[in-house]
Amino acid sequence: MVVEEEICCSKTKVFIGRGVLKEAVHEIPKGCKIALIRQDSVDPSYLLQKVGRIEIEIVLRGGEESKSIESVLRIVGELYSKGFDRSDYLVALGGGTLSDTAGLAAALYLRGLNLVNVPTTLLAMVDAAVGGKVAVNMGNMKNVLGVFYQPSLVIIDLEFLSTLPKEELVNGLAEVVKYAFTLDSELYSYLKSNTTSILSMSGRALEEVIAMSVKNKLTIVREDPYDTKGVRVVLNYGHTVGHAIEALSHLRVGHGRAVAVGMVYEAIAGVELGYTKPHVVDKLVELLKAFGLPTSLEEVGLGSGISTEVFKAIVSRDKKVRRGKLLLPVVIDVGSWRAVEVPVEELVEVLVKCVK
Amino acid sequence: MVVEEEICCSKTKVFIGRGVLKEAVHEIPKGCKIALIRQDSVDPSYLLQKVGRIEIEIVLRGGEESKSIESVLRIVGELYSKGFDRSDYLVALGGGTLSDTAGLAAALYLRGLNLVNVPTTLLAMVDAAVGGKVAVNMGNMKNVLGVFYQPSLVIIDLEFLSTLPKEELVNGLAEVVKYAFTLDSELYSYLKSNTTSILSMSGRALEEVIAMSVKNKLTIVREDPYDTKGVRVVLNYGHTVGHAIEALSHLRVGHGRAVAVGMVYEAIAGVELGYTKPHVVDKLVELLKAFGLPTSLEEVGLGSGISTEVFKAIVSRDKKVRRGKLLLPVVIDVGSWRAVEVPVEELVEVLVKCVK
Numbered sequence: 001m002v003v004e005e006e007i008c009c010s011k012t013k014v015f016i017g018r019g020v021l022k023e024a025v026h027e028i029p030k031g032c033k034i035a036l037i038r039q040d041s042v043d044p045s046y047l048l049q050k051v052g053r054i055e056i057e058i059v060l061r062g063g064e065e066s067k068s069i070e071s072v073l074r075i076v077g078e079l080y081s082k083g084f085d086r087s088d089y090l091v092a093l094g095g096g097t098l099s100d101t102a103g104l105a106a107a108l109y110l111r112g113l114n115l116v117n118v119p120t121t122l123l124a125m126v127d128a129a130v131g132g133k134v135a136v137n138m139g140n141m142k143n144v145l146g147v148f149y150q151p152s153l154v155i156i157d158l159e160f161l162s163t164l165p166k167e168e169l170v171n172g173l174a175e176v177v178k179y180a181f182t183l184d185s186e187l188y189s190y191l192k193s194n195t196t197s198i199l200s201m202s203g204r205a206l207e208e209v210i211a212m213s214v215k216n217k218l219t220i221v222r223e224d225p226y227d228t229k230g231v232r233v234v235l236n237y238g239h240t241v242g243h244a245i246e247a248l249s250h251l252r253v254g255h256g257r258a259v260a261v262g263m264v265y266e267a268i269a270g271v272e273l274g275y276t277k278p279h280v281v282d283k284l285v286e287l288l289k290a291f292g293l294p295t296s297l298e299e300v301g302l303g304s305g306i307s308t309e310v311f312k313a314i315v316s317r318d319k320k321v322r323r324g325k326l327l328l329p330v331v332i333d334v335g336s337w338r339a340v341e342v343p344v345e346e347l348v349e350v351l352v353k354c355v356k
Numbered sequence: 357m358v359v360e361e362e363i364c365c366s367k368t369k370v371f372i373g374r375g376v377l378k379e380a381v382h383e384i385p386k387g388c389k390i391a392l393i394r395q396d397s398v399d400p401s402y403l404l405q406k407v408g409r410i411e412i413e414i415v416l417r418g419g420e421e422s423k424s425i426e427s428v429l430r431i432v433g434e435l436y437s438k439g440f441d442r443s444d445y446l447v448a449l450g451g452g453t454l455s456d457t458a459g460l461a462a463a464l465y466l467r468g469l470n471l472v473n474v475p476t477t478l479l480a481m482v483d484a485a486v487g488g489k490v491a492v493n494m495g496n497m498k499n500v501l502g503v504f505y506q507p508s509l510v511i512i513d514l515e516f517l518s519t520l521p522k523e524e525l526v527n528g529l530a531e532v533v534k535y536a537f538t539l540d541s542e543l544y545s546y547l548k549s550n551t552t553s554i555l556s557m558s559g560r561a562l563e564e565v566i567a568m569s570v571k572n573k574l575t576i577v578r579e580d581p582y583d584t585k586g587v588r589v590v591l592n593y594g595h596t597v598g599h600a601i602e603a604l605s606h607l608r609v610g611h612g613r614a615v616a617v618g619m620v621y622e623a624i625a626g627v628e629l630g631y632t633k634p635h636v637v638d639k640l641v642e643l644l645k646a647f648g649l650p651t652s653l654e655e656v657g658l659g660s661g662i663s664t665e666v667f668k669a670i671v672s673r674d675k676k677v678r679r680g681k682l683l684l685p686v687v688i689d690v691g692s693w694r695a696v697e698v699p700v701e702e703l704v705e706v707l708v709k710c711v712k
Contacts, residue, residue: 008365
């Protein structure tokens with residue numbers, strides 16, 4: 001399946017399917033140089049076999065630590081020394097942290113060469129690989145250095161998932177559930193009816209789910225490419241609490257699991273604040289459980305609850321806070337949402353109450 | 357005068373005029389934080405008087421050396437420590453190298469906060485302040501790290517020119533002449549008829565010339581925002597040879613003077629290659645001389661000529677070279693141009709012949 005989108009003068013072509021790499025690589029014109037930036041844990045042999053000649057191969061470690069400006073400068077230096085120009089290609093092979101770093105290098109090198117995202121985790125396939133957000137950390141300042149840079153090409157080949165641990169698959173499903181509850185009731189029905197085949201990765205169910213997720217994301221990104229219009233904030237659903245859980249667990253709790261729990265508490269808060277229909281919480285918990293995702297702080301080992309002060313400190317630092325108020329996406333009913341401005345104090349109070 | 361333009365989903369508002377700063381600063385909403393990044397040689401008192409409260413003031417040295425990733429990281433670190441968010445403002449006060457560095461910091465910080473360019477040299481007013489190209493150097497790799505990032509606001513206040521040395525004014529006029537010969541025969545006529553008042557900076561002639569230049573540049577930038585369509589290359593007219601002159605003189609020859617000489621030799625080469633009408637060279641030399649700009653290598657102290665090898669090495673490294681061919685903008689007649697692909701070997705041969 002091929003999805004094409006133009007976002008702020010940049011064209012992106014997304015290939016989705018098992019074995020689609022073979023076809024997609026023909027998008028890279030002959031004669032162009034190719035740099036492969038890959039995550040150490042990803043076996044490049046399948047990609048190398050299809051792509052053929054590679055001028056540069058740089059291996060980065062996964063995880064937040066390699067998301068640094070030093071990694072970006074290393075890539076840029078190599079591109080320059082091998083005489084890459086702006087018509088050449090950088091292929092980012094790995095999960096979200098890899099494409100964040102490699103994508104920023106691609107954006108910065110001579111003000112941008114062609115970026116090809118080849119995500120290898122479900123989480124990256126449905127989230128980081130499309131939308132153009134790239135960034136690295138500076139010390140403990142997460143994603144403080146970044147830009148919006150659309151990939152020319154995104155190759156979502158389900159072959160890469162065949163060796164993905166089940167836990168990583170489940171991790172990615174949290175973001176899929178996010179699209180369903182905020183934007184797409186059809187996706188919700190599909191997830192509910194096909195839980196087993198999605199989890200077993202049999203047939204085309206997973207491909208369908210990825211395609212629906214990518215389309216949802218691209219629709220939002222096109223409406224709010226630079227995250228300035230209060231639309232893209234919907235992609236943050238479950239993430240305010242989710243980021244707090246990640247921080248409190250010192251990243252021991254994976255992103256998807258943290259977001260799953262975050263969505264539940266944000267849904268409960270949405271009910272408390274009078275926006276969310278109560279049955280949303282039940283449906284959300286039911287679906288997350290069906291996918292084996294956690295739905296409470298206890299399940300992610302934070303059972304002792306969260307102190308109001310710590311929680312407030314974390315939420316206040318959320319990027320979506322403007323002058324003491326957080327722009328919070330709330331689900332109204334399955335597949336519909338709106339953004340509401342909530343004072344941080346009030347939100348923290350409601351959330352701490354929900355948690356108890 | 358106010359010019360508005362939308363480039364790839366980004367709106368830019370350009371104020372042009374003497375004393376226009378006072379009016380323009382009202383575009384910055386009350387309650388937003390402001391960081392001032394300024395060049396050490398620029399007196400900030402006029403700006404501070406109009407802008408009022410500044411949260412951060414960072415002083416950078418002018419010149420290529422401060423165009424480094426370290427300067428960018430320093431700015432980003434300060435913004436973060438003062439709690440700046442994406443709705444806040446960064447004001448870049450200085451010449452082109454200052455806005456290159458400050459602009460990249462603005463582009464990268466949390467994927468972009470509002471950038472206000474306040475150019476203080478004529479060269480920056482008619483070139484670097486609009487168009488969105490920002491970049492820093494990495495060692496001897498010039499502009500290797502950069503992005504396209506449109507300023508929200510550009511404030512071109514001619515007050516800043518009142519203390520500008522005459523040589524710096526003349527430096528900026530080279531780029532104005534470039535717009536005239538490549539894009540705008542009306543600007544050419546205006547320059548020819550108003551040489552004296554432009555040079556004396558009396559009346560509104562200079563303001564008129566700046567406005568015409570900015571409009572020409574914005575038209576090109578809108579057509580080719582990411583410099584991928586072979587249109588923006590026109591802004592490079594005179595720059596292939598100009599950059600070679602800058603490099604050969606170890607930056608002793610200023611950018612404008614280098615480009616002036618570059619335009620003459622590229623015009624002669626254009627005639628040799630059969631694209632440029634011969635009278636273009638005479639008109640170009642005449643106008644440059646009227647503004648006190650150099651028109652030959654001798655005049656910039658490179659009278660011994662340029663060795664073919666050195667010249668070829670420099671031209672080959674030009675960013676516009678793809679697979680041995682340079683995309684060269686040639687003037688056809690005053691105010692009209694086209695891009696031609698010339699093998700580097702052939703171009704160097706023609707140029708070296710012209711120089712002798």
